[in-house]
Amino acid sequence: MQSFLNQISEELWKKNSSFDNLIFVLPGKRAGTFLKNNISQTVGKTIFAPEIYSIESFIEMISGLSYATNTQQLFELYNAYLNTGSNEKESFYSFSKWGQILLQDFNEIDRYLVPPEKLFSYLSVIQEMNQWHLKPNKTKLIEDYLSFWNNLEELHSAFNKNLLENGSGHQGLVYREACQNLSDYINTSKNKKHVFIGFNALNSAEVFIIKEFLKEGNSDIYWDIDICFLEDKIHDAGFFIRQYQKEWSYFKDHSLKGLSEYYSTTKNIQITGVPKNVSQAKYVGDLILDLNEKDPNQIKNTAVILGDETLLNPILNSLPAEINQVNITMGYPLDKTPIAGMFTQLFDLYIQLDSQGWFYKNLLSFLVHPYVQKLLSSEDKNIVNGIKAEVNKRNWIYITPSKLKSIFPETTEGLTLLFSYENAEPSHFLNSVIALIELLKRNFQLQENHLELEYLYHFHTLFNELKMLSGEYAFLHDLKALQSIFKELISTEKVNFRGEPLEGLQIMGMLESRNLDFETVIITSVNEGILPAGKTNNSFIPFDIKREFGLPAYKEKDAVYTYHFYRLLQRAKNIYLIYNTEPDVIEGGEKSRFISQLLTDENHIENIVAKIAVPQINSILNTPVSIEKDSDIMSKISAVFKKGLSPSSLTNYIKNPINFYKQKILKLEETLEVEETIASKTFGTILHKAMEILYEPFLGAFLTEGKLKEQRPKIRGVVKHELLKTYAEEDISRGKNLIAFNVIVAYIDSFILKEIENIKHHTIKIIALEKDLSVDIDVPGIDTPVILKGTLDRVDEKDGMLRIIDYKTGSVLSSNVEVVLWDEIIENYDRSKAFQLLCYSFMYQIINPIEKMSAGIISFKNLGSGPFYFSTKNSRNTSKKDFNITKDTLDLFQEQLVKLIQEIANPAVPFIAKED
Incomplete structure (x- = not known):
């Protein structure tokens, strides 16, 4: 295969004995590098390189302006x-x-x-x-x-x-000025021959300029198109060039140059559908590895064309280790770099800052960014972890710079620069950001992290430009405006990779491939909405006015994509087209029309292999987690027995032995987190403590209506006092916390009112409140002592009958405290509340032997149902219940309790996870 640029350089060398007086103009800079190389190979000797321009730089030179x-x-x-x-x-x-x-x-x-x-x-x-x-x-x-x-x-x-x-212009203005200055330029460069190479879609200014040069007779133009597309009157790949051929007077006397006939030659075309973008990247990596194993030299003439340029990073990470030379001919979007995320979050943080400070979730989310951790790194302390721990410990919902300084009085430079009320003002914010970049720069230099330094350099340039502009223009006076322009900048700026353009595997975007030819072409994301881009209309000019004034619309934009796509296929021998099969992706859910067009192309229908590639998935058997009890675990179980088993820890085992293993053996505690609203556990703790305080005056005495009424006005003060122990530094007078506060107050007030009604017909004497119990029990087969411990919420006597009362803030059903078959009390978690009541009764009976008692749960959520008392039944179908807890009842319970503890202590019975 002879490449297009090689063909042109050979043809021009035959026509001209020297390139000294030639000026080459191409669509882009990339093609100029390859043209220079082709000229070198064609000439075969040392000569002065000709002038080579991209069309943009050429027009900039003619206009005398610079691009703003x-x-x-x-x-x-x-x-x-x-x-x-x-x-x-x-x-x-x-x-x-x-x-x-x-x-x-x-x-x-x-x-x-x-x-x-x-x-x-x-x-x-x-x-x-x-x-x-x-x-x-x-x-x-x-x-x-x-x-x-x-x-x-x-x-x-x-x-x-x-x-x-200012001597500058936007691209359109530069082009318009160039058209006005063109005659002067032509007059001063009559001894030069201008050669335009590889153009397709030209705007009106480019058409005017090229036609003027051709009119002079000392210029030439070479088109990069296959005759197959030119002669097909409806194929969009030849749309523009057919138009120029028809409309330009130059072509009445001159034929088109640069045409080729490679497209109809035999090609190996593989069309592969792959689910999701990451799978595309992995597939490309495997494909390149396969090509390299078959023929390592083939990689030198292989190009990966990214339809979606955001795939660059995944593809680079998917390349096989054997590929040691890669040239990336495209910029990596600045807004996709990791450091862009940190600055975006920093903007958001200060825009959200108010008199209360930062909401803790926003601040903690910012602190986990890896670059923030670098800025706050210290040899002797982990500042980020210290802040997180203190925020959780003190339950700070809103955090101010002063609170952060109270954690670390000897603040580091990074902490001071990151968190200050002054940064809410744009000039201070920009100064802090530039200082932060300097800090990161020193960090990256020590680590010799060259890629991150390159990213950092671009952001340093960008923020300095913002600083200069904010000083020059008075309207840039708030952070929102600054953030808006920042986002615009990073969305258009790119980090350009530098490499050896003529060696190794080539990775590029669609536009960078102009005028370049490769034997093997791999094109990714060949989906509708990407290739071609689809009907996006970011314009104030309606379609009909665009048509009236000859401005490009959907048809022209689609034709541009069609030309670039098919031009890549013209000279290639091996073509791999990869598309995303997932129909739910935002950008392009179906394969591109280009694929459908290829599949109906008579020239290549026999050479196309279409397939769907899916990742291999190995089925995993869902076996429950099982932890064998080795000697170390057995010794820890003995330590747990000595320290004491609580009713809740035993019901935790009944629910899921693995939970017991994590909590008691591994001692994995729940992560301490900020409660922005009162959690259910905290809700229960506050209610329990408030009930204890309010009922303390009745210890050892009978409840009376007068004294109970005296306690009602105290409820709000007691609950507020307990609530502020958890939310000492936060406002509880609004939002969900205010609702929770009023709910607790209402619960307790309703309970006391119910007690007042109750004592009109019964006598109630308070025996104990929040009483801690601990008893030793003998368990056959276990040498170490086993301690059972727990805290009784309330012990009282109702009409002379001892009652053990447990407070619950959640819902309770009567079935939860009923027992028919005694085995189910240690097998069925639904009976956990009955199990807990019997545990408390069992412990109390050992310490204070008594013939008969009752035990019940008071649910504050359904106070109207009264206490839910433990009961036994002979059958599930009977309504007859026995509410008395006697020694016989507790003996039956003890059998089950011993069986449960023996199971925990049995080395032959592993901890096996139960499904929730």
Whole structure:
């Protein structure tokens, strides 16, 4: 295969004895590097390299202007917007949302040499027609709306004028100026021959410039297209060139040059559907490994073309280790770099900052960013972990810079720069960010992390530009506006990779492949919405006006993608097209129309292999987790027995032995977390403590109506006091915490009212409150002593009958405290509440022997149902219950308790997980 550039360089060398007087103009810089290499190989001797320009740099030279950066354009446009028209002006933050669209439209108008006064006149008339109504007077809103459209011509003119005064311009303005200066340039370069190579879709300014050079007779143009597409009157790959061939007077006397006939040659085409983007990257990695194993030299003439450029990182990570030379001919978007996330979060953090401080979740999320951890790293202390621990411990819902400083009085430089109220002001924020970049720079230099330093350099440049602009333009006065322009900047800026362009595997975007040819081409993301991009219309100019003035619309944009796609296929021998099979992805869910077109192409239908590739999935048997009890675990079980088993730990074992293993053997405690609203466990703790305080005056005495009524006004104060122990530094007078506070108060008040009604018919004497119990029990087969311990919420006597009462804040059913078959009390977790009541009764009976007692649960959620007393039944179908707990009852329970403890202590019975 002879490449297009090689073909052109050979042809030109035959026609010209020297390249000294030739100026080459190509679509992009990348092709210029390859052309220079092809000229070197063609000539075979040392010569002066000819002048080679990309079309943009060539037109920039003719115009005498320099290209303004996207940021400069946006600021100049807003400046012009403020100084034109009399309608009310939007803030820079709001303007930046639609300003970019206006920039694109102005750019397109000038590149296509459209008379602005005529187009904007059309546009304003159409908008006025759209707003017609029968009322004689327009509303102010409509008047302002129409004023905007009427002022667009003035805005365009003022914007261009401001740029010209600075010797710069947007691309369209540079192109328009180049057209005006063209005759002067041609006159001063008559001894030079200009050769235009490999163009396809040209805007009106480019068409005018090239036609003017061709008219002089000392210039030439070579098209990079296969004759197959040119002769097919409906194939979009030849759409533009057929148009030029028909419309340019030059081609009445001259034939098209640069045509080839490679597309119809035999090719190996594989079309593969792969689920998800990461799978595409993995598939490309396996494909390249396979190609390398078959023929390592083939990789030198292989290109991976990324339809979706965000796949760059996954593909780089998926390349086989055997590929040691890779050239990336594309920029990596700055907003996809890891450090971009840190600055984005920092902006959000200060925009969300209010008088209360930062919401703890936002701050903790920011602290886990790896670069923040680098900034706060210290040899002698882990600052990030220290902050997280203190926030959880003190239950800080909102965190201020002063709170952070109270944790680390000897603050590090990073902590001071990151967290300060002063940073809420744009100039301070920018100064802090630039200082943070310097800190990170020192860190990366010590680690010799060159890639991160490259990212950092771009952000350093960007923030310095923002600092300069914020000082120059008064309207950049708040963080929201600053963040808006920051996001615009990083979405358009790219980190360019530098490598050896002529060696190794080539990875590039679709545009970078212009004029380049490879024997093996791998194209990813060949999906609708990506290749081609689809019908996106980010423009203020309606479709019909675009058509009227010759501006490109969907048809032209699709034709551009079609040309680039098929041009890659022209000379390639091995073609691998990969698409995402998933129909639910945001960008492109079905295979591209290009694939459907290929599958019906008579030239290649026999050479195409279409398949779906899916990752191999090995089924995993769902076997429950099982922990064997070795000698170490057995010794820890003995230690647990000596320390004491609580009813809740035993019911935890009944629910899931693995939970018991984690809690008691591994001693894995629940992670301490901030409770922004009162958690159920904290809710119960506060209620229990408040009940103890309110009923303390009754210890050893009978409840009386008068004294109970005296306690009611104290409820709010007691609950608030207990609540503030947990939320000492937070406001509990609003939101969900206020609701929870009132619920606890209502629960206790309702309970006391119910007690008052109760004592009208019964006598109740309080025996104990929150009483700690601990007893030793003998378990056959276990040498070590086994301690059973627990805390009774309340012990009282009702009409002379001893009652053990357990408070619950959740719902309780009577079936939870009923026992029919005694085995189920240690096998069925639904009977855990009955198990706990019997544990308390069993311990109390050992310490204070008594013939008969009762035990029940008071559920504050359903107080109206009264206490749910433990009972035994002979059958599930009978309603007859025995509520008395006697020695016989406790003996039956003891059998089950001993059986449960023996199971825990049995080395032959592993801890086996139960399904929830």
